[in-house]
Amino acid sequence: MSGKGKEYVLKQIKDKNVRFVRLWFTDVLGFLKSFSIAPRELELAFEEGMGFDGSSIEGFARIEESDMVAKPDPSTFTILPWRASGEENVARMFCDILNPDGTPYEGDPRWALKRNLKKAEDMGYTMNVGPELEFFYFEDSEGTEPLDRGGYFDLTPLDVASDLRRDTITALESMGILVEYSHHEVAPSQHEIDLRYMDALTMADAAMTYRLTVKEVAMQHGVYATFMPKPIFGENGSGMHVHQSLFGEAGNAFFDADDKYYLSKMGKSYIAGLLKHAKELSSVVAQWVNSYKRLVPGYEAPVYISWARRNRSALIRVPMYKPGKSNATRMEFRCPDPACNPYLAFAVMLAAGMKGMEKGYSLADPIEEDIFEMTMAEREAKGIESLPGSLGEAIAITEQSDLVREALGDHIFEKFIANKKMEWDQYRTHVSDYEIEKYLSIL
Numbered sequence: 001m002s003g004k005g006k007e008y009v010l011k012q013i014k015d016k017n018v019r020f021v022r023l024w025f026t027d028v029l030g031f032l033k034s035f036s037i038a039p040r041e042l043e044l045a046f047e048e049g050m051g052f053d054g055s056s057i058e059g060f061a062r063i064e065e066s067d068m069v070a071k072p073d074p075s076t077f078t079i080l081p082w083r084a085s086g087e088e089n090v091a092r093m094f095c096d097i098l099n100p101d102g103t104p105y106e107g108d109p110r111w112a113l114k115r116n117l118k119k120a121e122d123m124g125y126t127m128n129v130g131p132e133l134e135f136f137y138f139e140d141s142e143g144t145e146p147l148d149r150g151g152y153f154d155l156t157p158l159d160v161a162s163d164l165r166r167d168t169i170t171a172l173e174s175m176g177i178l179v180e181y182s183h184h185e186v187a188p189s190q191h192e193i194d195l196r197y198m199d200a201l202t203m204a205d206a207a208m209t210y211r212l213t214v215k216e217v218a219m220q221h222g223v224y225a226t227f228m229p230k231p232i233f234g235e236n237g238s239g240m241h242v243h244q245s246l247f248g249e250a251g252n253a254f255f256d257a258d259d260k261y262y263l264s265k266m267g268k269s270y271i272a273g274l275l276k277h278a279k280e281l282s283s284v285v286a287q288w289v290n291s292y293k294r295l296v297p298g299y300e301a302p303v304y305i306s307w308a309r310r311n312r313s314a315l316i317r318v319p320m321y322k323p324g325k326s327n328a329t330r331m332e333f334r335c336p337d338p339a340c341n342p343y344l345a346f347a348v349m350l351a352a353g354m355k356g357m358e359k360g361y362s363l364a365d366p367i368e369e370d371i372f373e374m375t376m377a378e379r380e381a382k383g384i385e386s387l388p389g390s391l392g393e394a395i396a397i398t399e400q401s402d403l404v405r406e407a408l409g410d411h412i413f414e415k416f417i418a419n420k421k422m423e424w425d426q427y428r429t430h431v432s433d434y435e436i437e438k439y440l441s442i443l
Contacts, residue, residue, distance in 0.1 A: 005074030006046045009093070013039045016079055019088040023050060023070050024208070025095045026109050027058040028415050029287070030341025032208055034092075035070075045072050049098055058419065060097075060107050068105060070095035076205055078175040082216045094205050106411040109343035113204055116347045116407055120354060125246040125253060127350050130180070130197030130330075131207060133338040134238035135214055136231055137161050137189050141224045144231050146189030161191060168193060168217045175213075177206045187235040197243065197330075200346045207342040229286070229337040230293035237294030237301060240338040243319075244349065245330040246270065255329040261309070261366070262329060263318065268363035271307055271316055271331050273356020274349060275363075278305050278315060278335070280401035281352055282387050283394035283420060284408075285336035285345045289427045292390045294337060297372050302334040304371040305385045307363070313371040315387070335387060344408060344416070351407035392424045 013021070020036045023045070027033060037050060044050075048069070055066035072093035083090035097108035104111045120127055139145040147161055165182045172179055178196035185192050193214070195206055211227055218225035230237035246253040246266070254267030263271075274281075286295060294301050308314035317332045336345055355361075364383070371384060388394035395417060398404050405413045 005077075009046075009074045009077045010042060012077065012079075013042065013091065016089050016091075017087065018079070018091045020090045021072075022080070022090060022092040023072055023095050024092050025070060025097055026208060026341060026343065027060065028107065028109060028341070028344075028412055029058050029419065030109070030208075030339075030344070031058070032212060033057060036090075042072075045070075046074065049095075049102075051100075054097075054105075054107075058415075060105075067100050069098040069100060069102070071098055081171040081174045082213075082220065094208075106409050107415065109341055109347075109412065110201070110204070112408050112412055113201055113343040113347045115409070116350045116354075117200060120246065120350060123354070123357075124248045126248075127200040127346070128197045128245050128247060128330075129200050129203045129346060130195060130243040131203065131336075131338075131342070132192055132194045132239070132241045132243075133207065133210060133227070134185050134190060134192045134240070135225050135227050135338060136187070136238065137164065137191065137218060138224045138226065138231075141226070146232075147223060148184075149188045161189070164217060164221050164223070165191060165193060167221075168214055171213050171217055172210060175209060177209060185236070185238075187232065190236065190238065197245075200244075200350065204342040204346055211338070227338040229288065229291045229339055231290075238338055239294070239301060239334065240336045240340065240345075242333045242336055242345070242349065243330045244333065244353075246353075252327050252329050254331070255326040257326070261318065262326075263363075266357055267329070267331070269356040269359075269361045270353035271318070271356070272361035272363040273352045273354065273359075274316060274331075274333060275305055275307060276356065276361060277352035277401070277403055279385075279388060279394075279397045280404050281348045281398075282335065283391065283398040284348045284404065284416070285333075285340050286387075286394070287340050287391075287420065288337075289391045289423060291337050291339070292388070292394070295335060295387055295389075303387050304379065305387065306367045306371065306382075307331075308366045308368050311366070311368045311370065314367060318366075344412070348404055348407045351403055355403055390424075391420060392428065395420045395424060 018039055022034045022036050024034050049071035052068055052070060053066050054060035054068035072095050076094040080090045080092055096110060097105040099105050137147045169179045180194045180196045182193040214225045254264055256264035295303050297303055302315040306314045307316035309318050309320055315334055399417050
């Protein structure tokens with residue numbers, strides 16, 4: 001933590017008349033946690049961190065070991081635009097969670113991502129990611145009444161949420177989060193705002209900020225925004241396609257001008273790693289019961305473990321190379337949804353890709369045919385497997401994964417698995433309206 005960072009923050013707080021500083025961190029499930037401190041406490045916070053009780057935070061400590069320390073990262077300081085009053089401001093910083101002795105707390109998702117990024121750094125690489133987070137606007141949080149009946153790329157009058165998106169982008173960019181573009185998505189009242197690629201840690205912080213910003217701006221407009229993966233039956237769900245690449249001293253490690261796909265050996269092995277371990281990662285990148293209502297054939301969501309360049313029914317897409325744009329060479333992992341914990345999701349994706357590179361996994365040829373249209377026999381003949389069909393199936397696979405355990409660390413791995421098993425048990429014992437309507441009158 002540089003002195004410059006601390007001095008900058010202290011000066012900004014004085015110059016911008018900041019009344020409260022919110023310290024942010026996430027629990028194991030990816031829910032944002034926050035507490036506020038007065039500016040006078042900042043010097044102490046930077047030096048020693050701020051103590052809090054971690055026993056009530058999901059996936060953190062037990063009662064008997066509940067003392068935690070939140071240490072703010074000054075590089076993440078920003079004013080919250082929706083709390084700006086003109087006279088007094090509220091700022092935020094993300095925190096690293098520490099044990100009382102100052103060592104990193106192994107239950108902190110941000111630390112899990114940092115550990116994996118350090119492994120990549122030791123191999124000479126930086127991970128860049130650019131996620132596409134989709135979401136829905138509804139009238140309120142009680143139901144799924146859409147604001148519009150617009151479709152993909154529709155403009156006004158069908159797309160009544162243009163102002164919401166504009167205000168959201170303005171808020172994001174005021175916090176230093178650059179937006180590439182935004183548009184109406186396929187389903188009614190579904191939208192997408194794409195963030196310009198950044199290093200993975202900065203992007204995980206940005207993704208958390210993005211989700212809150214979308215919701216805060218929606219609330220200001222009197223509507224509700226949700227990142228629930230599949231809120232409406234019969235319509236496309238919301239995904240978070242994650243574009244990713246590794247950069248080394250020589251530039252983009254995925255690019256090779258002499259390859260027919262313009263992919264380097266490292267790039268191919270990275271993709272092969274994600275394909276090989278995709279089932280194991282599934283419960284982390286699609287972590288809710290509802291996530292698997294989105295991951296079904298026929299709704300643009302990728303369920304088939306294959307890669308392609310043009311084919312959007314594949315799990316991984318490698319966008320076509322444009323001459324002179326070698327830095328844009330990347331792969332797009334299409335099964336994550338925007339309700340996942342981005343720190344853990346980026347960590348396991350990187351771990352799988354790096355495993356492919358370390359072990360020299362070979363990459364099969366791309367499959368450009370529409371896999372949705374293939375018969376089961378045709379898919380089997382091409383060796384195309386499917387992602388897990390439910391959270392229960394996904395958790396059972398993840399639980400056996402050495403790769404995911406190593407990527408997350410024992411503490412997060414075990415807490416995450418235990419929580420997801422509990423969620424699955426609650427879901428499978430629930431009697432739904434579907435069952436009452438289908439069975440009550442005939443059985």
